[in-house]
Amino acid sequence: MKVFYLISIFSLFSIHVQAYEFPYETLDGSYKDTTIPIEISPSTPIKAQDGIGLCYGFSATSLLESYRCRELKLNCDDPKEFLSSLDVTSYYERKSLKEGGDTYRIFSNIENSKRKIAKEECVQFSALVHQMVDYKNIMQKDEKRGWIFLVKKWNEYRGIGKDVRRNDCVACLADEIKKNLPNVQTPIDQLKDAFTSSHSMEEFLYKSLLPAQCMEENKMASIPEFKSKSYPGYNEKADANAVAKKVESLLLSSIPVEISICTQKDFTDKCSAQSAHSIALFGIKQVCSSRKNDCRTMVKVKNSYGNTWQLQNNNGWVNLKSLADSSFLLTQNNNISWIEKPGFILIEKSLSKKSVTSLMSTVNSRAGGGIPDEYKNYYGIWKCPGTKYVDQYEPGCIPLK
Amino acid sequence: MKYTILFFSLLSFDARSELFFHKFNNGSARKIKIEKLNGFHVNHECINNKQECLQLILKPLGQKTKQTQDVLGNPASDFCEFNNGNSEILRDKKNNEYDYCVLKNKYYVDSWDFFNLNKK
Numbered sequence: 001m002k003v004f005y006l007i008s009i010f011s012l013f014s015i016h017v018q019a020y021e022f023p024y025e026t027l028d029g030s031y032k033d034t035t036i037p038i039e040i041s042p043s044t045p046i047k048a049q050d051g052i053g054l055c056y057g058f059s060a061t062s063l064l065e066s067y068r069c070r071e072l073k074l075n076c077d078d079p080k081e082f083l084s085s086l087d088v089t090s091y092y093e094r095k096s097l098k099e100g101g102d103t104y105r106i107f108s109n110i111e112n113s114k115r116k117i118a119k120e121e122c123v124q125f126s127a128l129v130h131q132m133v134d135y136k137n138i139m140q141k142d143e144k145r146g147w148i149f150l151v152k153k154w155n156e157y158r159g160i161g162k163d164v165r166r167n168d169c170v171a172c173l174a175d176e177i178k179k180n181l182p183n184v185q186t187p188i189d190q191l192k193d194a195f196t197s198s199h200s201m202e203e204f205l206y207k208s209l210l211p212a213q214c215m216e217e218n219k220m221a222s223i224p225e226f227k228s229k230s231y232p233g234y235n236e237k238a239d240a241n242a243v244a245k246k247v248e249s250l251l252l253s254s255i256p257v258e259i260s261i262c263t264q265k266d267f268t269d270k271c272s273a274q275s276a277h278s279i280a281l282f283g284i285k286q287v288c289s290s291r292k293n294d295c296r297t298m299v300k301v302k303n304s305y306g307n308t309w310q311l312q313n314n315n316g317w318v319n320l321k322s323l324a325d326s327s328f329l330l331t332q333n334n335n336i337s338w339i340e341k342p343g344f345i346l347i348e349k350s351l352s353k354k355s356v357t358s359l360m361s362t363v364n365s366r367a368g369g370g371i372p373d374e375y376k377n378y379y380g381i382w383k384c385p386g387t388k389y390v391d392q393y394e395p396g397c398i399p400l401k
Numbered sequence: 402m403k404y405t406i407l408f409f410s411l412l413s414f415d416a417r418s419e420l421f422f423h424k425f426n427n428g429s430a431r432k433i434k435i436e437k438l439n440g441f442h443v444n445h446e447c448i449n450n451k452q453e454c455l456q457l458i459l460k461p462l463g464q465k466t467k468q469t470q471d472v473l474g475n476p477a478s479d480f481c482e483f484n485n486g487n488s489e490i491l492r493d494k495k496n497n498e499y500d501y502c503v504l505k506n507k508y509y510v511d512s513w514d515f516f517n518l519n520k521k
Contacts, residue, residue: 045495048478050474050478051478125490129490305477305513308511308513312513
């Protein structure tokens with residue numbers, strides 16, 4: 001009986017085990033912050049991509065939103081400023097929506113366009129997910145998700161797979177979409193046109209999910225001019241350490257970064273099929289464990305797996321090395337991508353790493369340090385009265401810039 | 402093991418609650434009261450019918466995950482769909498989004514809670 005209760009109690013505390021230790025290494029509780037966490041702002045709230053493979057578009061959206069809010073001094077918490085993830089994703093292959101893709105290509109294509117993106121308030125991604133009107137009559141598995149429902153209607157129209165061709169009644173198909181996806185605002189005429197004018201399923205998805213009224217230029221958001229970057233390029237060679245260093249420099253320059261990672265290894269330690277994922281990085285800090293005599297660089301992940309994922313994974317703080325390593329299981333080029341202001345020159349920067357032995361003095365200093373609010377995010381050398389320079393804040397000192 | 406969790410779930414109830422909003426394009430919003438039932442974030446209907454709701458949460462259908470087929474999307478959402486649930490994206494007051502799995506009889510459970518419990 002005692003064993004029963006012990007197991008029971010253990011099981012209660014083990015409900016919230018991490019979904020994936022790989023590649024999101026969150027480290028144990030013995031690791032403490034040894035630098036002030038730097039979190040890049042502005043940043044929009046955490047989004048959820050549901051089961052649809054548009055992670056690369058969500059990462060791109062996050063970075064574009066942050067850039068736009070910063071450059072135009074907008075409030076990124078205001079839903080009116082959110083960009084449509086569907087429209088951003090459609091830049092991967094212009095005017096089509098495809099599961100799986102490359103964030104850098106989205107950036108490049110937007111950079112070379114008029115840089116006008118539909119707003120999320122007009123093209124709500126969540127409307128695509130909530131499509132059920134009657135939960136008591138659960139539909140067939142392959143018809144439940146809005147995205148899949150649309151694909152099925154396209155297949156019916158074209159007579160693809162087991163579906164009997166139904167191109168004789170486009171109005172019937174469009175009507176079925178309106179009935180089953182009541183939250184999608186695309187007008188019925190546009191839906192009908194999407195069937196008859198599309199050359200591929202991806203084009204059909206784009207045309208049926210982005211209502212024409214949301215694509216009028218005066219209703220769209222303008223993105224200030226930017227340059228798209230990625231590392232390593234196709235002519236460059238780099239390893240996980242080089243990518244981690246680049247990420248560090250970018251984040252310390254207040255530039256958020258997208259990284260492509262592998263979420264699952266196979267039994268040979270290679271990346272499993274269909275395990276590619278894309279996440280955005282919005283913060284950096286160092287943590288050390290005096291017990292393990294070990295320090296690590298942690299980055300703040302913004303994952304499109306929804307806010308519960310963030311809360312269950314150390315608020316998104318993950319070991320940078322584990323992400324960089326997993327990225328190289330997936331690809332050798334374009335592991336990271338970002339956007340920057342034209343003319344910006346990236347200078348190599350690194351966190352002023354603390355040794356484990358200085359851990360206690362750092363923590364003690366911070367606890368009673370009284371750092372003025374305007375310097376809370378500053379990490380580096382402080383200039384003090386006279387010719388004194390210190391690496392930890394002391395009253396009367398200012399950041400050395 | 403799952404019945405042990407069920408046993409304790411029925412004994413203890415965490416009354417902490419939060420409000421989530423379900424926004425539609427027409428501007429209307431539906432409030433869903435989320436409460437915590439031990440490890441799970443669930444809605445009021447689930448709390449009211451604990452036994453039936455927890456049976457659904459603790460006894461997913463056959464295959465646990467479909468990782469080998471498709472992990473392009475959120476694995477917790479995929480798991481929900483695979484188990485005859487319907488995904489819904491809810492928002493908190495700060496507009497952070499959450500994936501919820503809507504099971505039979507409109508029982509809402511956080512998709513990650515559902516996935517983590519059954520993933521092994």
